[in-house]
Amino acid sequence: MIDLRSDTVTKPCAHMRELMAAADVGDDIYGGDPTVIKLQDMAAEMLGKEAALFAPSGTQTNLIALLCHCQRGDEYVVGQQAHTYKYEGGGAAVLGSIQPQPIEFETDGRLDLDKVRKAIKPYNQHFAKTRLLCLENTLSGVVLPLDYIQEAGEFCKEHDLLFHLDGARLFNAVVKTGVSVCDLVSPFDSVSICLSKGLGAPVGSLLVGSQEMIDRAVHWRKMLGGGMRQAGVLAAAGIYALEHNIDRLQQDHDLARVLAQGLSMIEGFSVDEAEVQTNMVFVDVPKGHSKKIISFMEEHGIQIDGFERMRLVTHLDISSDDIDKVIAAFKEYSML
Numbered sequence: 001m002i003d004l005r006s007d008t009v010t011k012p013c014a015h016m017r018e019l020m021a022a023a024d025v026g027d028d029i030y031g032g033d034p035t036v037i038k039l040q041d042m043a044a045e046m047l048g049k050e051a052a053l054f055a056p057s058g059t060q061t062n063l064i065a066l067l068c069h070c071q072r073g074d075e076y077v078v079g080q081q082a083h084t085y086k087y088e089g090g091g092a093a094v095l096g097s098i099q100p101q102p103i104e105f106e107t108d109g110r111l112d113l114d115k116v117r118k119a120i121k122p123y124n125q126h127f128a129k130t131r132l133l134c135l136e137n138t139l140s141g142v143v144l145p146l147d148y149i150q151e152a153g154e155f156c157k158e159h160d161l162l163f164h165l166d167g168a169r170l171f172n173a174v175v176k177t178g179v180s181v182c183d184l185v186s187p188f189d190s191v192s193i194c195l196s197k198g199l200g201a202p203v204g205s206l207l208v209g210s211q212e213m214i215d216r217a218v219h220w221r222k223m224l225g226g227g228m229r230q231a232g233v234l235a236a237a238g239i240y241a242l243e244h245n246i247d248r249l250q251q252d253h254d255l256a257r258v259l260a261q262g263l264s265m266i267e268g269f270s271v272d273e274a275e276v277q278t279n280m281v282f283v284d285v286p287k288g289h290s291k292k293i294i295s296f297m298e299e300h301g302i303q304i305d306g307f308e309r310m311r312l313v314t315h316l317d318i319s320s321d322d323i324d325k326v327i328a329a330f331k332e333y334s335m336l
């Protein structure tokens with residue numbers, strides 16, 4: 001199957017599995033797993049922060065960050081379509097008693113800082129205390145501009161807000177912009193990165209920030225059930241991912257562009273090629289066709305997802321041949 005539903009579907013390659021099998025392990029709850037420690041140190045150094053914490057998922061690292069930064073009854077400002085707000089089960093509200101203040105994203109993935117300013121509550125008895133601003137990079141494959149990130153960092157300082165980045169696909173932004181990862185994250189108090197998306201590890205995310213925050217994060221991770229024992233088996237996959245699978249994201253971006261170009265030339269399908277910055281292609285399909293398209297593709301060995309707007313994601317298990325087959329299948333569908 002050619003699976004374009006997400007970059008989470010990648011399977012660990014043979015070399016990654018060898019390293020997992022050979023990993024030196026210990027009980028990480030006792031702080032005794034050398035491979036987990038190595039991964040955490042590596043991530044902290046790469047991002048130019050003091051410390052990092054390995055956790056089972058990005059949902060958990062985002063939640064831990066919010067729990068570290070906000071108290072019960074505090075509020076965080078976030079995008080309406082942001083993963084932390086929309087796709088993480090409402091965890092901040094349910095488990096943290098943290099109120100979200102969602103704001104519509106601009107089409108380029110920014111939160112307009114004037115809109116954020118208006119959403120910040122004055123500090124008095126009527127309001128939740130606005131404590132934090134959360135951004136996402138990349139957002140639906142779109143990269144946040146560096147000058148905006150810096151401006152938003154200044155804004156947070158001015159307004160006494162903490163600043164968190166959901167960087168599930170941060171390295172796609174690094175590869176796309178050529179800006180160093182340290183520069184892309186320097187204004188943030190905390191950053192969550194996923195190893196299990198385009199980087200190709202089977203499991204795992206990292207929360208990166210100050211030593212003081214990460215010390216508190218360990219407590220929250222345990223409380224959320226994210227403490228893992230001989231987790232070095234998984235951390236070894238993460239180390240392999242950070243060492244081998246960052247630069248190659250360029251191939252995913254190139255294939256996404258080829259896919260977008262190919263699909264945009266087919267009658268009935270519409271793709272905004274300018275929107276395709278990294279590894280995601282959004283295709284508008286004719287009204288009422290999505291179910292038929294999905295099952296047609298399935299018969300042709302292709303898995304895709306979506307409704308009137310379909311999201312096709314390239315990743316390390318997708319080849320140039322696969323992309324040709326996908327374009328051909330869409331062409332065939334359009335001629336039915």
Ligand SMILES: *Cc1c(COP(=O)(O)O)cnc(C)c1O
Pocket residue numbers: 056057058059060062083084136166168169194196197205
């Ligand atoms: C995948 C993802 C996460 C974390 O998801 P998990 O499946 O819990 O690891 C967070 N934010 C964004 C933008 C994501 O795409």
